[in-house]
Amino acid sequence: MTFGPEDFRQKIDVSRETLDRLRHYVRLLLDWNDRLNLIGASTIPDLWRRHIWDSAQVLDLVPGWRNASPPLRWLDIGSGAGLPGLVVALMGGGEVHLVEKSPKKCLFLRTVIQETQASAQVHEGRIEELKLPPIDVITSRACAPLPKLLTLAQPFFGPNTIAALHKGQNVEEELTAATKSWKMQVEIFPSATDPRGRLLRVKGVRRA
Numbered sequence: 001m002t003f004g005p006e007d008f009r010q011k012i013d014v015s016r017e018t019l020d021r022l023r024h025y026v027r028l029l030l031d032w033n034d035r036l037n038l039i040g041a042s043t044i045p046d047l048w049r050r051h052i053w054d055s056a057q058v059l060d061l062v063p064g065w066r067n068a069s070p071p072l073r074w075l076d077i078g079s080g081a082g083l084p085g086l087v088v089a090l091m092g093g094g095e096v097h098l099v100e101k102s103p104k105k106c107l108f109l110r111t112v113i114q115e116t117q118a119s120a121q122v123h124e125g126r127i128e129e130l131k132l133p134p135i136d137v138i139t140s141r142a143c144a145p146l147p148k149l150l151t152l153a154q155p156f157f158g159p160n161t162i163a164a165l166h167k168g169q170n171v172e173e174e175l176t177a178a179t180k181s182w183k184m185q186v187e188i189f190p191s192a193t194d195p196r197g198r199l200l201r202v203k204g205v206r207r208a
């Protein structure tokens, strides 16, 4: 049996309205995917697990996100189709900044935001060029290995910033490489959706 929106709702507590917005996003994702190759064709049959639940699980790494006042400010580096940042925005995670260098993917992201009224904005261009004040939560999935990712994320770290990062089975090697240049506190969590996947919660990032 395919994992679908109702299965997602069993895993993550979301309102009907939020689920409808996520469904709308998924419809657009499938519609645009033929032209833009936003997600791998082989992942489409299990899209709700591989992309929506996989993205939504970053919220578990951020205690108190639902009741944060003011709403949390998020930065998603290399958003692509909006994974995980747009899912976070659609779930009401706060104000999400999506950074993506591909103009076509940015057009897709803006279309979803306009149609779903997600609390997100798109920064078209390279993260290296972006200027923003420190962010509460930094996310990134499948964009860069940890040492490079920390270099890209570092300008957006304040004293209380958390990075909630999707990582794969090479996470230990990436951590070993990263600790040559960076000091930080790291917690490693198993992915709920992928037995080989890991999530990192990183705080206190500074140069070694």
Ligand SMILES: C[S@@+](CC[C@H](N)C(=O)[O-])C[C@H]1O[C@@H](n2cnc3c(N)ncnc32)[C@H](O)[C@@H]1O
Pocket (backbone or CB within 6 Å): 077, 078, 079, 080, 081, 082, 083, 084, 099, 100, 101, 102, 105, 125, 126, 127, 128, 140, 141, 142, 143
């Ligand atoms: C493999 S895709 C992953 C997309 C999405 N995060 C996901 O998990 O499906 C990596 C994305 O990062 C974007 N990207 C890579 N380097 C970037 C940079 N320096 N600044 C902004 N976007 C970048 C690419 O254009 C691409 O869309």
